[in-house]
Amino acid sequence: MNLILDFAPPLVFAALGGVLSERAGVVNIGLEGMMRFGAFAAAAGSISTGSPWLGLLCGGLAGAAAAGVHALLSLRFRADQVVSGIALNLVALGLVTYLLQAVYGSPGVSPPAPALPRDRYGHTAMAYAALIVPVLFHVWLSYAPAGLRVRAVGEHPRAAATLGVRVLPLRAACVLGSGVLAGLGGAVLSVGILGQFDARMPAGQGFMALAAMVFGKWTPLGAAGAAFFFAAADAAQRQLSFSLHAADLRLEGVFLALPYALTLLVLALGIGRTRAPAADGVPYDPEGR
Amino acid sequence: MPDLRARLFAPARDPLWGAVLAIALALLVSFVAIAASGRDALAGFGDLLSGALGGPGPLGETAIKSAVLVLTGLSVAVAFTVGLFNIGGEGQLIWGGLAAAVAGRLDSPLALPLSLVAAALAGAAWGALPGWLKVRRGVHEVISTILLNWVAIHLVHGWLVAGPLAAAGGGASISIAGTEPVSRAAWLPRPLPGSRLDLGFPLALLIAACVWFLLTRTRRGFEWRAVGASRDAAHASGIPAGRRICEAMALSGALAGLAGALLILGTEHKYPGVFRTGYGFDGIAVALVGGGTAAGTTLAALFFGALRAGATRLQLVGIHPSFAELIQGLAVLMVAAPRIFQPLLARLRGSSAPAASAPPVPTVQP
Numbered sequence: 001m002n003l004i005l006d007f008a009p010p011l012v013f014a015a016l017g018g019v020l021s022e023r024a025g026v027v028n029i030g031l032e033g034m035m036r037f038g039a040f041a042a043a044a045g046s047i048s049t050g051s052p053w054l055g056l057l058c059g060g061l062a063g064a065a066a067a068g069v070h071a072l073l074s075l076r077f078r079a080d081q082v083v084s085g086i087a088l089n090l091v092a093l094g095l096v097t098y099l100l101q102a103v104y105g106s107p108g109v110s111p112p113a114p115a116l117p118r119d120r121y122g123h124t125a126m127a128y129a130a131l132i133v134p135v136l137f138h139v140w141l142s143y144a145p146a147g148l149r150v151r152a153v154g155e156h157p158r159a160a161a162t163l164g165v166r167v168l169p170l171r172a173a174c175v176l177g178s179g180v181l182a183g184l185g186g187a188v189l190s191v192g193i194l195g196q197f198d199a200r201m202p203a204g205q206g207f208m209a210l211a212a213m214v215f216g217k218w219t220p221l222g223a224a225g226a227a228f229f230f231a232a233a234d235a236a237q238r239q240l241s242f243s244l245h246a247a248d249l250r251l252e253g254v255f256l257a258l259p260y261a262l263t264l265l266v267l268a269l270g271i272g273r274t275r276a277p278a279a280d281g282v283p284y285d286p287e288g289r
Numbered sequence: 290m291p292d293l294r295a296r297l298f299a300p301a302r303d304p305l306w307g308a309v310l311a312i313a314l315a316l317l318v319s320f321v322a323i324a325a326s327g328r329d330a331l332a333g334f335g336d337l338l339s340g341a342l343g344g345p346g347p348l349g350e351t352a353i354k355s356a357v358l359v360l361t362g363l364s365v366a367v368a369f370t371v372g373l374f375n376i377g378g379e380g381q382l383i384w385g386g387l388a389a390a391v392a393g394r395l396d397s398p399l400a401l402p403l404s405l406v407a408a409a410l411a412g413a414a415w416g417a418l419p420g421w422l423k424v425r426r427g428v429h430e431v432i433s434t435i436l437l438n439w440v441a442i443h444l445v446h447g448w449l450v451a452g453p454l455a456a457a458g459g460g461a462s463i464s465i466a467g468t469e470p471v472s473r474a475a476w477l478p479r480p481l482p483g484s485r486l487d488l489g490f491p492l493a494l495l496i497a498a499c500v501w502f503l504l505t506r507t508r509r510g511f512e513w514r515a516v517g518a519s520r521d522a523a524h525a526s527g528i529p530a531g532r533r534i535c536e537a538m539a540l541s542g543a544l545a546g547l548a549g550a551l552l553i554l555g556t557e558h559k560y561p562g563v564f565r566t567g568y569g570f571d572g573i574a575v576a577l578v579g580g581g582t583a584a585g586t587t588l589a590a591l592f593f594g595a596l597r598a599g600a601t602r603l604q605l606v607g608i609h610p611s612f613a614e615l616i617q618g619l620a621v622l623m624v625a626a627p628r629i630f631q632p633l634l635a636r637l638r639g640s641s642a643p644a645a646s647a648p649p650v651p652t653v654q655p
Contacts, residue, residue, distance in 0.1 A: 029376075029431070069622070077626035082374055082431055086573055087621035093567075094615025101609040102326045204442075207435055214432055253447020260439040267428045276429070 002105030003235035004228065005123050006193060009090065009130035010185040011227035015139055015216065017063075017181030018157040019223050021212065023141065024174035027281040029072050029085030031182045032206025033092030038063040038183030040096045043190040043197035044103065046113040054183065055113060055191045056126075060233070063183015064176050066092065071175040075168050078283045087108045089206075097199055110197035113190060126188045141220055149173055158283045164198030165285050184207065218276060230259040240270035293372040293517065308578050308585070311623035312592065319616045323608060333603055338537050340602030341595035348482030350601075353555060355594025356493035359570025360548035362579060362586040363500050364416075364541045368430075370504055370583045371537040372517035377434030378545040379421060379569025380441030385412035385546025387445050389553045390560035391454065393471030400475035401554065408550030409543040415441065416542015424531035430538075438569070450560055466562025477555040489551040494587070496547070500540075501583035513537050545569060565612070574621045594619055 023026040041062030046055025070088055073079040097107070104110050116124040141147035149170060152160040157167045171235050187206070190197045212230055216222025237255035323330040341351050360482035361378045368375035393404040419437060422428040458471045477487035504510040515523040516530045516537075524530040548568060553560060574591055579586035592614075600613035 027431075030434075041523055073622065073626045079626035082376075083577060083621065083625040086376070086570070087625050090570070090614060090618030092618075092623055093612045096422060096616050097609050097611035098322070098615055107609050121604045204439060207439060210432075211436055211439075230350035245633070249449060251452070253443045253445070253449070253451065256447050259441045260436040261552070263442070264422075264428070264433060264436045267432065268422055270426065 002122055003238060004125040004232050005130075006012075006139035007234050008228050008231035009124075009126045009188045009192065010205055011209050011212055011231055012134065013126075013185035013188065014182045014206055015212040015223040015227045016134060016215035016220055017178040017185065018210055019141075019216075019218055019220050020150070020174050020181065021067075021178035022218055022280050023154045023277055024171045025157060025277055025279040025284070026071075026074060026171055026178075026280065027081040027085065028070070028175070028178055028182075029082055029207050029210070030066065030088035030092075030206075031085075031178075032202060032204070033065045033085075034063040034179050034182035035186030035189070035202040035206045035209075036089075036092040036096050037066045038186030038202045039190040040110075040186075040197050043110045043113040044188030044209045046115075046165075046191045047111060050114055052114045052116045052191045055185045059187025059191070060180045060183045063179040063181070063186065064202075065179070067175050067179020068182070070179070074077040074283070075172055075175070078285070081281050081283070086131070095278040100197065100199055103279050108199050112196045115288040116188075116192045122187075124174065124192050126192050130224070136219050137220040151277075154279055157282075160218070161286070168286065171284070181213075182189050182209070185209065208259060211260055215259075215263045215266060223272050226263075233258055293369060293374060302321055308580060308620075308624060311578065311620045314623050315588045315616050315619035316620055319612065320614075321352065324463075328608065333608060336602040337436045337596070337599035339599075341599030345481060345486075346485040347598060349486035350483065350598035351591075351595045352490040353551075353594075354597045355547045355591045356490040356555075357551055357566075357568050358499050358571060358575050358590035358594050358597075359493040359587050359626040360544045361568050361570075362549065362575030362590045363410065363497060363583060364544035364548070365576035365581060366579065366581050366586045367401065367410045367500060367504070367537055367544065368416075368541040369576065370510070370513045370517045371534045373420065373423065373430045373538060373541075374518065375416065375419070375434055375538065375541050375545075376573065377416065377437050377542070377569075378548075378572045379567070380438035381415045381444050381542040381545035382549035382552075382566070383564070384415045385409065385543075386549030386553045386564065387449065387454075387468075387560050389475075389550035390468050390471060390557075393475030393554060396472045396474065398474055400472050401477070404471070404475050405547060405550050406556055408546045408553075410546070412546015412549065413543040416545065417539040420535040420538030422558070423538075424534050432649055442565075446562075446564065450562060450564075454560070456559070465491065468560040469639040470559040471554065475554055476558060477551065485492065487551075487555045489555045493551070496544070497583055497587045500544075500558075504583060505527055509533075509536075511576045545572065548572075549641070571617065572615075574617050577624050578620055 014035055018028050018031055038059035042055040042059030045058030046052045066088060070084050073084040074081045100110060101107055116126065118124055121163055141150065149160065149165050151163060153167050153170050160166050189201050208230055209227065212226035213223045215226035233255060237252055320330050320334065323333050340347050342348060361382065363373055364378050387409035392407035393400055395403060396444040415437060419430045419433040422433050423430045450468060454468045456467060477489050478486045479485060504637050512528045512533055515528055516533045520530045531548040552566065571593065575589045579589035596613045596616060600610040603610060603612055
């Protein structure tokens with residue numbers, strides 16, 4: 001259980017980021033890259049200021065900056081959203097490794113960064129935030145006027161525009177917010193869990209967050225629930241290989257592949273109503289018909 | 290929604306110049322980045338060039354890397370023709386590499402061709418699956434291929450190579466972990482002494498020529514392109530669109546699987562314990578910069594292969610070789626948004642192409 005609360009927050013925040021962006025109609029394959037920027041910036045901020053909280057802030061801002069590029073390309077210049085996200089991931093991979101080398105002179109890990117404090121149960125504040133934020137997000141998306149506008153823009157932007165919603169600025173705001181969430185998720189990896197930045201971060205967690213978002217049917221509670229479920233599978237696998245000497249069995253890979261395979265299965269079998277927002281990934285042209 | 294190829298490439302009405310400009314801009318940005326970090330950027334780029342093209346050794350490295358990129362790039366480009374975005378190259382490459390490593394243990398003169406066929410089949414199966422899911426179950430291929438990548442990565446690296454297929458006595462140390470080595474007969478021959486260049490490079494070029502012929506000069510290629518342009522129209526004119534999509538995705542996966550085989554049979558000679566190449570993802574960059582055509586993709590692969598080979602030399606001036614990835618990512622970023630260049634291109638071409646014919650750029654502030 002403790003492990004779950006440790007592993008879940010990065011996935012939860014990134015998955016919520018995915019939900020925010022895609023419910024507004026912008027596909028976000030770039031979660032992995034945004035998490036990577038966030039993880040590095042959080043470690044760097046924490047090291048240079050000595051405060052993990054400022055590090056967390058840096059992580060969120062770095063994620064937003066990366067998301068800004070995605071928003072600019074896919075909304076202003078109407079680039080294909082999938083391509084823009086992939087490009088972001090590629091740039092994050094190269095640029096962060098380059099920065100790690102340039103700033104800390106190491107290709108592998110950053111120096112230790114001051115980590116977030118843990119309470120007497122061993123949890124950071126972000127673990128509790130990962131429990132509360134999805135609920136707040138759900139309420140906001142379901143009941144707040146702004147949340148309604150976000151959903152409208154993701155389902156039928158032209159209709160929303162007719163009613164006076166400014167589609168592109170709202171979508172841009174959602175992509176930026178998505179970047180903040182993904183950046184925070186990445187930040188938890190570096191200043192929350194490990195206490196330093198590792199060149200391999202986030203090691204596919206951004207894609208797992210994407211899977212959690214799909215598994216959770218593009219809803220905040222569903223995505224967060226899926227993220228907790230995936231984190232539990234991860235934790236169970238570690239427990240198992242720890243306690244049962246299952247290292248001989250070498251089944252870690254099967255466990256790790258399970259969340260992705262399950263998500264695919266749910267999609268393939270169409271269990272429940274699994275549907276992306278109608279205008280997800282469709283560029284909006286304000287001058288079009 | 291316009292079809293995939295139109296969305297990706299039509300806005301760049303001059304894809305060649307768009308790609309050249311994108312690469313030039315990416316190089317410029319990275320040059321400034323090196324200079325800004327207080328290093329000798331000119332010397333760094335000199336090292337990059339000599340590491341890619343200076344003599345048989347570097348040229349061999351460039352050829353090895355280019356060959357793999359040609360195949361993963363073509364894999365993505367073939368999927369583009371039927372209007373699918375295959376992000377699953379990495380997973381297809383992994384299965385292909387594993388199949389080659391297993392089949393390559395045969396001690397027979399036929400080990401090499403058999404391993405290549407096994408790799409192509411394994412990749413094809415992993416590629417056809419998202420095609421089938423798209424056609425039959427309506428699962429978007431971007432999501433399914435991403436998921437299948439991670440299923441492949443974890444199943445192969447976390448289970449098969451570490452467990453059932455692991456070499457006896459290995460396992461504990463990463464350097465000797467992996468499968469049993471392939472037999473000597475399965476190695477890709479290296480015709481040139483002093484260079485690691487192997488037969489993979491001519492093989493990749495040959496395959497590229499075949500793909501070009503298939504896509505542009507055969508009935509099947511025409512039908513694939515028709516399906517990519519409009520699945521409904523193709524279906525209405527009697528083309529079995531669903532089957533064509535699955536076929537193209539199988540070929541796409543087979544190409545990525547062959548790329549894995551080149552890595553295993555050319556340089557690794559076994560399936561190693563750690564095999565995260567990133568070539569599958571790079572194929573996306575190669576195909577996008579190459580404009581989605583067979584010829585353009587091959588050219589882009591040669592360029593990025595040289596970049597990758599040369600980047601290893603950058604370590605001499607204290608720059609991590611991942612710098613090549615940065616340049617590649619920046620190039621895709623620029624190619625992704627051809628509208629950025631539209632005004633510039635129009636000006637370059639002067640009056641021959643009036644700017645008025647360029648698609649209008651929205652003036653809404655993001």
